[in-house]
Amino acid sequence: MLAVLWALGMMAVGAMLWGADTDPLAVAATLSVIAALGVAAWLFRRPRRDATPAVGAKAVRDALDHLEDAVAVEAVSKDGTAQRILYLNAVFARLCGVEDVPVGTVESLLAAALVGTVEGGRAIESEQALRGLCSGPLGADVRHAVVVGPGARHDSRRFHIWTVPTEDGSRVWIIRDVTQLSRGEEKARDRLAVLSRALEQAPFGLILLGEDGTVREANATFRQMVGRDTLSGHDFAGLFREQDRPAIGTMLGAQGPEGRTSPVDAAPLSEPETTLTLHASRTAENRGGRGGALLYVLDATERKRLEMQFAQSQKMQALGQLAGGVAHDFNNMLTAIIGFCDLVLQRHHQGEQTFADVMQITQNAKRAARLVRQLLAFSRQQPLEPKLTNVTDVLADISSLLKRVLGERVSFDLTHGRDLGLVKADHSQLEQVIINLAVNARDAIEGDGKLSIETGMVEFEEPEAIGGVTAPAGRYLKIDVADSGTGIPEEIIDRIFDPFFTTKDIGAGTGLGLSMVYGSLQQMEGFVGVDSRTAGETGTTFSLYIPEAAPHGTEIHDDTAAVGPEGDSTGGGEILLVEDEDPVRLFSARALRSKGYIVTEARTGAAALEILAENQFDLLVTDMMMPEVDGATLIKTARGDMPDLPVVCISGYTQEAVAEEITSLPRVYFLPKPFSLKQLAAKVKTALQQDA
Numbered sequence: 270m271l272a273v274l275w276a277l278g279m280m281a282v283g284a285m286l287w288g289a290d291t292d293p294l295a296v297a298a299t300l301s302v303i304a305a306l307g308v309a310a311w312l313f314r315r316p317r318r319d320a321t322p323a324v325g326a327k328a329v330r331d332a333l334d335h336l337e338d339a340v341a342v343e344a345v346s347k348d349g350t351a352q353r354i355l356y357l358n359a360v361f362a363r364l365c366g367v368e369d370v371p372v373g374t375v376e377s378l379l380a381a382a383l384v385g386t387v388e389g390g391r392a393i394e395s396e397q398a399l400r401g402l403c404s405g406p407l408g409a410d411v412r413h414a415v416v417v418g419p420g421a422r423h424d425s426r427r428f429h430i431w432t433v434p435t436e437d438g439s440r441v442w443i444i445r446d447v448t449q450l451s452r453g454e455e456k457a458r459d460r461l462a463v464l465s466r467a468l469e470q471a472p473f474g475l476i477l478l479g480e481d482g483t484v485r486e487a488n489a490t491f492r493q494m495v496g497r498d499t500l501s502g503h504d505f506a507g508l509f510r511e512q513d514r515p516a517i518g519t520m521l522g523a524q525g526p527e528g529r530t531s532p533v534d535a536a537p538l539s540e541p542e543t544t545l546t547l548h549a550s551r552t553a554e555n556r557g558g559r560g561g562a563l564l565y566v567l568d569a570t571e572r573k574r575l576e577m578q579f580a581q582s583q584k585m586q587a588l589g590q591l592a593g594g595v596a597h598d599f600n601n602m603l604t605a606i607i608g609f610c611d612l613v614l615q616r617h618h619q620g621e622q623t624f625a626d627v628m629q630i631t632q633n634a635k636r637a638a639r640l641v642r643q644l645l646a647f648s649r650q651q652p653l654e655p656k657l658t659n660v661t662d663v664l665a666d667i668s669s670l671l672k673r674v675l676g677e678r679v680s681f682d683l684t685h686g687r688d689l690g691l692v693k694a695d696h697s698q699l700e701q702v703i704i705n706l707a708v709n710a711r712d713a714i715e716g717d718g719k720l721s722i723e724t725g726m727v728e729f730e731e732p733e734a735i736g737g738v739t740a741p742a743g744r745y746l747k748i749d750v751a752d753s754g755t756g757i758p759e760e761i762i763d764r765i766f767d768p769f770f771t772t773k774d775i776g777a778g779t780g781l782g783l784s785m786v787y788g789s790l791q792q793m794e795g796f797v798g799v800d801s802r803t804a805g806e807t808g809t810t811f812s813l814y815i816p817e818a819a820p821h822g823t824e825i826h827d828d829t830a831a832v833g834p835e836g837d838s839t840g841g842g843e844i845l846l847v848e849d850e851d852p853v854r855l856f857s858a859r860a861l862r863s864k865g866y867i868v869t870e871a872r873t874g875a876a877a878l879e880i881l882a883e884n885q886f887d888l889l890v891t892d893m894m895m896p897e898v899d900g901a902t903l904i905k906t907a908r909g910d911m912p913d914l915p916v917v918c919i920s921g922y923t924q925e926a927v928a929e930e931i932t933s934l935p936r937v938y939f940l941p942k943p944f945s946l947k948q949l950a951a952k953v954k955t956a957l958q959q960d961a
Contacts, residue, residue: 383418474566496539605852713754874898
């Protein structure tokens with residue numbers, strides 16, 4: 270009997286473990302069934318005729334009473350009808366609320382204890398389950414059912430019930446309370462469902478790969494990233510650009526002992542402009558022990574854009590510092606060269622050879638000054654005089670110059686937009702931007718072609734991406750400069766604004782033209798975008814966006830208009846000239862004295878303070894960058910004793926380099942280096958007359 274019961278139990282375990290959907294609760298309960306059956310068989314075995322009566326029955330009954338499962342044994346007829354209850358252990362008695370073995374059947378006891386207090390459809394299901402356990406003739410199969418019953422606090426409890434027929438015409442009932450296990454299972458399933466939903470809608474991609482590199486599972490975010498509705502069975506590396514696949518393969522094949530690899534940036538085939546960062550970790554499944562990889566994917570497009578923008582900014586800043594320092598020294602030298610040339614020209618007539626030679630020196634010095642301005646423009650340190658500007662007037666002024674620059678083979682078309690707002694810009698700087706774009710367009714046109722410039726107003730209700738940077742919302746004046754040239758190859762279009770980058774022959778270009786355009790637009794707080802085509806309909810369009818500073822119709826006041834007769838730069842008054850560069854100071858002093866001014870020279874800011882302590886002046890002309898006492902300190906000290914003293918600041922840097930507290934003061938004027946004798950005299954006369 271023991272062997273039969275043990276065999277039946279092992280058969281049940283084998284059947285449960287063989288199935289793919291084995292319930293772990295059923296496995297655990299079956300093991301308990303085996304133990305209980307063994308004990309019951311021992312207790313209710315039929316003694317052999319030649320055997321002595323069984324001993325230790327009380328010990329066996331005590332063992333059954335201490336089981337966690339409820340156990341009952343009842344006598345059954347051959348057709349399966351229960352006749353009487355033979356045994357109940359203590360757990361069963363407590364479950365059904367009885368003390369001694371009652372008259373009736375186990376089914377009726379369980380129905381009264383469990384089903385009788387359960388309401389609705391669950392009571393019917395439980396009653397049918399009980400009836401199914403003991404219906405029909407006895408067989409060799411173990412029967413199992415799940416029944417719901419009441420708990421101590423009127424909450425439902427879950428019971429697994431097994432009935433096992435024996436050879437001696439009895440039926441063993443085993444009841445296990447699996448409420449806590451079931452609730453734990455339900456909580457685990459709920460947590461798994463919540464986690465699955467969270468991962469499916471997570472803001473990052475999540476992919477499970479098989480060992481062959483194919484996609485087994487992918488969440489909605491990743492499917493959206495690669496533009497596919499289904500991915501199961503698809504080759505993962507095949508979702509990305511061909512040039513990115515070797516790096517992906519290396520990442521998947523080189524997972525370290527800890528299962529992690531360095532991240533890889535790649536672009537999907539569906540969105541080549543998008544950059545995705547892939548993080549992979551090794552994984553292995555329990556079922557079959559198959560290995561694979563778990564990948565986390567982040568959209569790094571914005572990060573990459575910011576990195577490129579930051580790198581460009583750092584590059585511009587580093588080169589700008591270099592260019593600014595070089596330009597400052599060049600401006601001092603060019604100021605002296607141009608200035609002394611002007612002094613020499615005053616002593617010679619146009620017909621003389623000396624006059625022509627000096628003019629050549631002057632013209633080449635001015636060419637060098639323009640190159641310095643380009644260096645400063647790209648580094649955002651160009652000396653500026655920004656003011657309200659009507660772009661229509663600027664383009665009209667240079668239209669004839671543009672036609673000469675383009676030549677006869679390139680036609681020129683200028684279209685003015687209506688109701689254009691005013692922008693705040695330096696007039697000469699804006700002219701230089703347009704001229705540089707026109708020169709580049711001319712060089713890109715082979716044979717006959719066309720250059721068109723069109724203006725208009727645009728408004729961004731939300732921030733807009735332009736040329737790799739984000740323009741704030743607002744109104745912008747847009748200038749489109751379009752040519753019919755050969756276009757810009759895709760492989761170099763990201764480098765066209767880099768300083769000193771050029772595709773022209775050696776000696777044909779400095780590589781600063783577009784850098785100057787880029788830097789100038791930044792100084793205007795504007796943006797530049799480029800659209801180029803090299804196949805089919807060729808050509809390039811540069812779009813300049815400059816913030817609107819004032820609406821259309823705003824009156825422009827020219828504060829620097831000449832106040833004296835045209836060409837008259839003479840004057841009178843006492844001027845303190847402070848400049849640490851000897852050639853610039855000597856030229857400036859001689860130039861001002863030649864125009865009728867009384868000039869006192871100071872080589873340093875400290876010397877100027879000593880002079881100001883004992884003398885009064887009509888005008889202070891000072892360099893801004895000096896050792897020890899700089900121009901800003903000198904101006905603030907001088908204004909302390911002479912609050913109405915007008916000041917002309919001269920500097921090789923931008924006006925923005927002058928301290929804000931100085932530029933905000935009244936009667937402060939700015940004169941950028943290099944300057945000519947005429948420009949110096951005009952600025953000094955303007956300062957004195959406007960002050961008067």
